[in-house]
Amino acid sequence: MRRRFLPALAALLLAPAIAAADADAEAACAGRDLSAGWAPEFAAAIAAEAGATAHGEGRFWEVTRDGASSVLFGTIHLADDAVATPPAALADRVAAAEELLIEVTLAEEQRMLRSILMDPGRILAEGGRLLSDHLPAAEFDEIVALLADYGLTRELAERMAPWYLLVTLSNPACIVAEMAAGGLILDRRIEALAESHGVPVNGLESFEDVFDLFAVLPYDDQVEMLRASLPTFALAEDYLETTRQMYLRGEIAAIRAFAHAALRRELGPERADAMAAALFGRLLDTRNRRWIETLEPKLAAGGRVVAVGALHLGGDTGLLRLLERRGYRIRRLD
Template sequence: MIPVLVALLPQALWASCDGTDLRASLTEAQHAALGTAAEETPFAEGNRWRARRGDRVIDLVGTIHIPDPRLAPVLERLTPDIAAAEHLFLEAVEEDRKALERNLAADTSLLLLQDTSLPELLEEDDWQALAEAARSRGIPPVMAAKMQPWYLSLVLALPGCAMDLLQDGGGLDARIEAVAKAEGVPRSSIESYDTVFRVFNEEPLEEQLDMLRLGVFPEATGADLLVTTVNSYFDEAHSDNWQLSRMMTFAHLDLPEAETTAMLDEMEDKLLTRRNLAWIEVIEAAPEMRLMVAVGAAHLMGESGLLHQLQARGYELERLEF
């Protein structure tokens, strides 16, 4: 699912991506379904919040991980809160990102299949479709053939026209970290840098292959989803973004509804729910009275979302201008 599997990409920078916002073409029934889902989702909207409990203040920011020119005024508004923080939590600070790179270089099993390959695991037609999807994203099929299926699913969730932007590193989280470093604010990762790798590498290959089916959309559909995702992000409409992605996945996969639902729910549990519940314990255990937490925007919403979890622990929540 694109809102979770990949960073949100800025429409303004897609010189070669030709996509449209899918929300404009939804039926009345689909719009109603999005509205119902939003009403049932705690904290369905909002990229910037403040939580208070007694003297403790936590600023929470939903981020995107790659550049967009519209982030400049956002960062300007956030800068006083960054400077005021006694500690900043990010999904991964710079030092841990570099440590992950070293680990990946030292242990190829984290990313690559060791005793088999995807052509051996898949039907020929399925492999050829994946090979073409990889080729369109600048990945030689011979390289894709050895990737762990879960990792290839993350890579192929992006259309080829957007791949270069992943290397920029100028997303909101990186900009927040740069300000914190300049201001001397202590920083740390909110989880171990290899958490996602461990979670998915522990899954049986068959379940990893199911993930591939979730992540690979036709090029045009992928571009449309990315345009929709970034527009939804700047509209701060996280529930709509999440539910629309589920709608598109159901339309894309030729599987029984119950099977697709189970795969999507499992993906949400691994990438959001389990991590959110672990993160809230890290936040609560921090000794500082003034914190900033800057993590992917999808981690803010929902029953397991950080905002709802803080509210359940006695914090008062206030939405701020993003």
């Protein structure tokens, strides 16, 4: 039976939300871990970029200042048990926490779904623009064919905002189906764990904050980002499995380096670097700068657990370095 979804947001960077009707169970993702077969120069480029990243390895960190201690844990927004089971050490910290802070709470996710159902214009292009007017016919047909696996018709593809199509297609359809069938991503399992212990749970942003990161982009820029990503969608399951394995190994900076290197290979250095800067700048850097203003006073009091996408932790603009600059001592726990 054909699936009809409000598609997920990008699985590795944004906590996804799905509303499904008549969703059939489907086979698990069948992607391959590409890292075993990387060409030496491709692997070297990834290793060099990852090796230059501050706090680039590890998912579990303690931050301390003036005797007040909290922990940060890097998640991946997937639902299979291998990655979505909270580690015992994290579970212990959550059970004893004063507060859990996550990207977007379940309640906020549900508010987003209600809002889209009541006002679909949130994810439609402004001014009644049609995507087929801004793409070569072959590329538009390719996007329509890809979106069929998500239950989206040609008519919807025409009218939806290109940024929303981009983040939809960034998730393999098998992941969307898994979560539509009731799979709980790691973030949601951590949230449920906190609630079972009576620990307050608060989000770091609203869904409007996330949507506005992209909605403010000019339409033509959204189209260009969608077009630039087209070559990667056919390998989405392989890219996801490769990322999943790097996450399990704690090679967090290598995930971003792999995405960057893959874009450079597909699009060429200049186009890929511009797209990576725009995408990661919005999904990571902008949000980190917002979050740190909420997090810092809470972490100063201690007893907090912060669980956010792992790519938010490392790098010069990552949460760990931002906290270091505010006088926190950083210690890796895993």
